[in-house]
Amino acid sequence: FALVGPFAALGLYEISRRRELGMNTSWWHAFDVRRSSAVPSIAVIGVMLVALFLLWLYTAQSIYTGLFGDQPPASIGGFVRDVLTTSKGWTLILAGNAAGFVFAVIVLATTVVAFPLLLDRDVGAVSAIETSARAVMANPLQMALWGLLVAVLLVIGSIPLFAGLAVVMPVLGHATWHLYRKVVEPERAQQIRRPM
Template sequence: MTAFHVMAGSGAGLAHPDIRRIGVADVFDALRLGWQDFNAKPSHYVFLCLIYPIAGVVLATWSSGVNMLPLLYPLASGFALLGPVAAIGLYEISRRREIGMDTSWRHVFAVRRSPALASILGLAFMLVVLFVVWLVVAQALYMKLFGDVPATSLSQLAHQVFATEQGWSLFLVGNAVGFVFAVIVLSTVVVSFPLLLERDVGAVAAIETSVRATLANPVPVAVWGLIVAAGLVIGSIPVFVGLAVIMPILGHATWHLYRKMVVVTKGK
């Protein structure tokens, strides 16, 4: 029964929320609303989201070892795969602000009392698995092109990637593979976590709803994906500090994008 609840939610079967068709203007409006949510109490959110730059610096430091250096870029880019999990608390703040409830920082942790916690954890585990698979694929691709002797410095790694034929193959193929991972994650979780916070529909229904929302709004979702990618790049320079602002804004905006695309009504 527990497994079924995780898959199908608290009801007797899969929920199928209705999907709205939106435009690119709605995406930028969601971004504007996300900025307003962040701007309401930025000190709270910057404090809570320091985990992003801290984690980024830790990843960079950890990767500075000889054996892990080639994974520096896959780690930094793959970190975005885990962003939807880390932003769950921000979705909750936006949800509470929308309906006029208290938005104190402690409510970021209210998800632990959510009826859909098991489904949320299931989706989070899926993203962690995708993150690990991405790292394995990236490492395998590097070793196939350069052998099992990794670069010993950032300058040597840069030379390998940008000044050799194998490096350009790594750059092109690696980014193409990364794009596939990004599309999978974007299409399956663009509205999944916000939906589960609002209604315990189960992991399967949340993913199915997210895929339907993507298929119904391919251009707006693609634009959203580009905004997220650009934001992560900008926020990562220098040393990931900007992520303390970029990530919470994107997190809040994700909630508003969900509200624009998904119609949640009782029994559906």
């Protein structure tokens, strides 16, 4: 969810954009993204996220195979015992989390505001990724806290058999739109808040 979540939340960004403009925000407008001129750029970044996800899976498998070989564990209990009670298991935990952290940082840095930007202004995939990277470099602490908040909320939403994501995803989608406005277009955000 953390790797492909920004792509999955496109409809939520569209609803937030429509709400901001005072337009109808019925749920079916989430599908209006299909008619956006930014669809090709959105698809490029979506493919990038899928490629990162597959690379992360390959990396995780490589770490496991490097430590435990290519034989699958005999049982779930044996696997849990090996991971929690052996030095190889603790190495797996540390290396796996370190690798996951690197992938999470890459995704955050390249997409934190990319999708909302593309829906708002069709600027192209490369420009959207560069804008996200600049936003992260200009606000490293705030973006790190945002990434941590997203991770924590996704974990909490996943605990009750993923049912909590029905609440967490819309909240994060709407919040991401506001983050985009605050970071990329603060003047526009101020204008929209002021009554005309």
